[in-house]
Amino acid sequence: MNWDDYKISKELQIPESIYRGYEYTDVDCPKCGHKVVRNTTIVLTSYPPQYEYYCQHCDWIGYAYG
Numbered sequence: 001m002n003w004d005d006y007k008i009s010k011e012l013q014i015p016e017s018i019y020r021g022y023e024y025t026d027v028d029c030p031k032c033g034h035k036v037v038r039n040t041t042i043v044l045t046s047y048p049p050q051y052e053y054y055c056q057h058c059d060w061i062g063y064a065y066g
Contacts, residue, residue: 021039021040021041022037022038022039022040022054023037023038023040024037025037025038025053027053029055029057029058029060030060030062031055031058031060032055032057032058032060034055034056034057034058035055036053036054036055036060036062037053037054037055037056038051038052038053038054039051039052039053039054044063046065048065048066049065049066050063050064050065051063051064051065051066
C-alpha cells in the first residue's frame with residue numbers, strides 16, 4: 001500500500017460531519033427554515049457548555065446549550 005492509498009482509506013473512515021467539524025441536526029433555522037449544523041470545533045466555556053449552531057443556507061449563527 002502506498003501513501004496515497006493509505007491517506008484515502010483513512011479519510012473514508014472519518015464521517016463527513018466530523019471531518020469538517022460540523023454535526024448535522026434536526027433543528028430548523030429560525031430565519032429561513034433549513035436545517036442547522038452544530039460546530040464541534042468551538043465550545044464556549046460556560047457552565048454547562050454552549051455550542052455554536054450555523055445555517056449553511058442563510059449564514060444565521062446562534063449559540064445554545066448542548
